[in-house]
Amino acid sequence: MKRQQGGVQTLSDLLPEAAAAFSHRIAVIGTERTFTFDEANRSARAVAATFGEIDPGQHVVLSMHKTSDSFIIIHALLSIGAVVVPVDPLMPVLGAVALIEAVAPVAVVVDQTSMERLDLFGGDVGGFAVFCVDGDDERATSLRRPIDDPESCAQLNDRPTVAPGDPAYVIFTSGSTGTPKGITHTHGSALAYASLAVDAHGITADDRLAGLPPLHFDMSTLELYSAPLAGAAIVPIGTAELRFPASFTERAEQLGITLWYSVPFQLRQISERGALDQRDMSLLRHVIYAGEAFSAPALAALMHQLPGARFSNAYGPAETNVVTVYELSASPVDVVPIGRPWGDVEVRIIDRDAEITSADDLSAVADVAPGELGELWVLAASVMVGYLHAPELTSERCVKTDRGTWYRTGDLVSSSDGLLRLAGRVDHQVKVRGVRLELEAVEAVLGSHPDIAEAVVAPVGGAASVEQLVAAVVLAPSAPVLDRVSLRRWCLERLVQVAVPTDIAAWNEFPLTSSGKIDRANVRTVLAQPGGATPPMASGSLTNGSSDA
Amino acid sequence: MPDLAATDEAFAAALLELLNDELSLDPSALIALDTDLLLTGLVDSLGVIQVVSWIEDELDTSIDPIAVTLENFQTPGAMIRFAATLG
Numbered sequence: 204m205k206r207q208q209g210g211v212q213t214l215s216d217l218l219p220e221a222a223a224a225f226s227h228r229i230a231v232i233g234t235e236r237t238f239t240f241d242e243a244n245r246s247a248r249a250v251a252a253t254f255g256e257i258d259p260g261q262h263v264v265l266s267m268h269k270t271s272d273s274f275i276i277i278h279a280l281l282s283i284g285a286v287v288v289p290v291d292p293l294m295p296v297l298g299a300v301a302l303i304e305a306v307a308p309v310a311v312v313v314d315q316t317s318m319e320r321l322d323l324f325g326g327d328v329g330g331f332a333v334f335c336v337d338g339d340d341e342r343a344t345s346l347r348r349p350i351d352d353p354e355s356c357a358q359l360n361d362r363p364t365v366a367p368g369d370p371a372y373v374i375f376t377s378g379s380t381g382t383p384k385g386i387t388h389t390h391g392s393a394l395a396y397a398s399l400a401v402d403a404h405g406i407t408a409d410d411r412l413a414g415l416p417p418l419h420f421d422m423s424t425l426e427l428y429s430a431p432l433a434g435a436a437i438v439p440i441g442t443a444e445l446r447f448p449a450s451f452t453e454r455a456e457q458l459g460i461t462l463w464y465s466v467p468f469q470l471r472q473i474s475e476r477g478a479l480d481q482r483d484m485s486l487l488r489h490v491i492y493a494g495e496a497f498s499a500p501a502l503a504a505l506m507h508q509l510p511g512a513r514f515s516n517a518y519g520p521a522e523t524n525v526v527t528v529y530e531l532s533a534s535p536v537d538v539v540p541i542g543r544p545w546g547d548v549e550v551r552i553i554d555r556d557a558e559i560t561s562a563d564d565l566s567a568v569a570d571v572a573p574g575e576l577g578e579l580w581v582l583a584a585s586v587m588v589g590y591l592h593a594p595e596l597t598s599e600r601c602v603k604t605d606r607g608t609w610y611r612t613g614d615l616v617s618s619s620d621g622l623l624r625l626a627g628r629v630d631h632q633v634k635v636r637g638v639r640l641e642l643e644a645v646e647a648v649l650g651s652h653p654d655i656a657e658a659v660v661a662p663v664g665g666a667a668s669v670e671q672l673v674a675a676v677v678l679a680p681s682a683p684v685l686d687r688v689s690l691r692r693w694c695l696e697r698l699v700q701v702a703v704p705t706d707i708a709a710w711n712e713f714p715l716t717s718s719g720k721i722d723r724a725n726v727r728t729v730l731a732q733p734g735g736a737t738p739p740m741a742s743g744s745l746t747n748g749s750s751d752a
Numbered sequence: 753m754p755d756l757a758a759t760d761e762a763f764a765a766a767l768l769e770l771l772n773d774e775l776s777l778d779p780s781a782l783i784a785l786d787t788d789l790l791l792t793g794l795v796d797s798l799g800v801i802q803v804v805s806w807i808e809d810e811l812d813t814s815i816d817p818i819a820v821t822l823e824n825f826q827t828p829g830a831m832i833r834f835a836a837t838l839g
Binding site for chain 1: 777778779780790791792793795796797798800801816817818819820821822823825826
């Protein structure tokens, strides 16, 4: 069966058009129940009617674990032109509340767990309607009946007009100042990606996608938008299930999943702990990873375990969506390229120090010589419209031209015959288990603790597949010893889980550069070595330097 | 392996101590035998791996990855019931 043609202009059209084209085929396989496209569309229309007063362009925060319900709720919100803002349901409460205040949504959609965590009726945030997918709190509007029994509810009949240039969703990512950045995609940029992904990965109505990435992570757009575009079924995998690779592979085998899309961390867990030798994965045809590099030996091991599957590396910051892809033809022995631009994506590789603020600057500057390292710039229909409430930040990263928006990625790449290889960052952004983090933001949180004078944070594990961060701190003169428990709690209240350093060492002092600044590069090199979080100073340096003196 | 019945309470206490003091991602929440660790997000993927290797060390046994499932590890109580089947 072919994918939908023509009728889909915006994400709002996706589910109604899929219901028309693929009506009785399966759309979502949840743990509780399965929805056909027709059923999913009817539930979404009933949910949309329940949302009532929300106007096109207004923001709605979604804080819930991924289920079949979340697929329906997101499409219901898109159908009324609302801008969906998915947030990590496990994010620290302080951060979540600050984020909700910054977004100023007209409504918040939660599950019972999130409603209690965020204390939506007793806490500091308010001024929005609350919709809850489960539980029976009378202060929230329940979405249970519209999802389960749409025939007994009013259904949305007239969808508002939504244009491809209208905002559709916002994905938040770590910012270097500690304030998250909200990446706003339009219906057009999202659909441009969804459509290219269907073509490039050959997704059809016979596919079943395992939806591994959580909703607040941009990689979830493949299952949310590409799958209904192609008429493929999705199997949403919740956070809890992801922690048990053997449970995941059991479900993947039972349901005949044909396509996995995930960060390398999850795939390595599946390879090492998924009991793949005891599962029949013959229906799995394609494994696509993205988000960070996959270490060659770990990837080779997984390819050996899944001999029938194709493997691809997809690359693209959340600001651009995926823009390049590389299919492996053999087991990797070295760093895997990020591939070539797909579809109509254009790339340029420009000197990292070039000052570019306008389209004229961009056309005046030349690309680096072939094979040389430079910063990757991307022009694509899938590029974001900008950062939420941050026009200055947007203009720092985006250059508008007659042909579209160029996005400056901050990624250092080289090209040989058009094949791109990723070589690092121009700044201190790292990917930890696929999650994008700025080292400065983690350092700022540590440094804001009253006991800490200075902090340096480093990734452990090399350029590929960073799994944790470690920190070195210099204590404030008032703090006699390092209180690790207090510091860990401080971080857990303010940072996403993967950003909390797993080891914190107290140093007497930090080495300085010739200009008198902390030599962070030097400290990070020491920290990144095995056992590097152990202070290099004299033993007993857990006490404050000044009290040692 | 040691006689689990005799060390049951000590094992449970030690497991709760490990979870509360070292692996919990929210030190303000108290993890009890029936706390759902996974939906609440109190323990992450790496925490699960640490629990598995801790049980392996305590009971001097090895755990087949296929047994590391949601059912067996959702709560400390489930972990203890699962540990009792090892040996």
